[in-house]
Amino acid sequence: MKEQPSSLCLHRAGPTGSLVVRALSVRYGSSRVLQDITTEIQPGRITGILGPNGAGKSTFLKGLLGLVPLERGEVCYRGRELGSEQVAYLPQRSVIDWTFPATVWDVVLMGRVKPTGWLRRIGRQGRQRAAQALERVGMSAYRDRPIGQLSGGQQQRVFLARALAQEAEIYALDEPFAGIDQPSGEILFQVLRELADAGHIVMLVHHDLGQALTYFDEVLLLNQGLIAQGSPQQVLQPQVLQRAYGSSILLDLAA
């Protein structure tokens, strides 16, 4: 197989397994959504992507994974441009059409589509993996339910099972905790913890600053650019937050 020179990352080799982001910029039409974001996302920890509404958090996640065209910048993983690696991406629940004719089992099996490969049926091993994933999120009893009949938290757990079934190295979730019940939230958090402990890259967009202290090992604070990065204790300081949110945040926190 010939190697494409453009897919090699010569500039910087991060520590093994980390995601190296250089000068990432995204533009939608005439407005720039993200500007020159350079950072590194480490495996083995849960990284939260925080920032005010319209800060470009979701776009950052999509830009990282190549789901929106980049104006500039590159994303490297294990010395090559990220692309062909297996990524499990969970979009915001609101962008999915939940009236799609599929059962819980159908959706979890979608996680096995890429690992199974072209022109092949999903085999016994793949089905086993999918069944285990469904078991892990506590949704085995709902296997044959149409997805439209689930609650928001259950839908998110099914998506999580799909991601687990995929056996990816990188897990990227867009607002997974938005609008879900507490038991689902706890399962979600436990599973993310296990994935991080197993040495995977786990990153998620999140909107609630209060929970960030307990959920995340590392926080990226965004507002078009990268405002701050570090442990939640380092980043969630009033003077740091003010640079991302403006002064209104202090009133919110005081309230």
Place this chain on the structure above:
Amino acid sequence: MEFLWRSLSDPLSFAFMQRSLLVAVAVGILCAVVGSYLLVQSLALLGDAISHSLLPGLALAYLFGLNLFVGAFVAGVISAVLIQWIRSASPIKADAAMGIVFSAFFALGILLITLIQRRARIDLNHFLFGNILGVSATDVLTVVGITLLVLGLVALFFKELTFYSFDPLGAEAAGLPTAKLGWGLMMLTALALVASMKAVGVLLVLAMLITPAATAYLLVPQLQQVMLLGSLFGVSASLIGMYASYYLNVASGPAIVLTASFWFGLVFLSRVLLRSR
């Protein structure tokens, strides 16, 4: 009973009715399967746009003595490419891009056919509304061939096409070539439309794509079931419409489409009535 049997079997002693029967069954299955994908992706209007755009391809192929199916297919694909190009290279939204392209193609098609009519006797209505009783043996082979090809491709790529239809971003992140899958679906749609145009005509073929699949969608919870049950609705609509066309001497397209719409109305109304109790 005897009478019913005779009414059904008598027409089949004619070779042209046997040919129509084959085409009706093929089109019913083909359209329901491809239409299921359009339905779940909210792409019904794109199906409409491509079907209207077949007309100039048909006319040009006729003019130059080329294969009508090939001409129509090429025109359908060109229209899909143009729609995509206008969308991506300008702030024009998808529905407007479709409206612009398909009316331009349709107008061109009508213009070409009226020009042809000055020299040759062809019936514009057959292009617009279908003439299933007028299919030739070659037409049957082509339609059955296209049907087998499309069904085979859908079977081979079912899991990828379904993942892509449900969650295109998740599928792309997982490493599936979503742009190619999207174009693949366009090609399958164009093929299904081309295969159906003789039976129902370019104006009404959208109904064969959407109505049987939508009827099934109201009844069953899985995509493969929507395809199967949709095929059943599609085939029965085609057959009933074909007999109506034979006995009542009406155009086949409207007869088939009205039958499909009748199934939909029946299922929809019984659902509404059962729900309200």
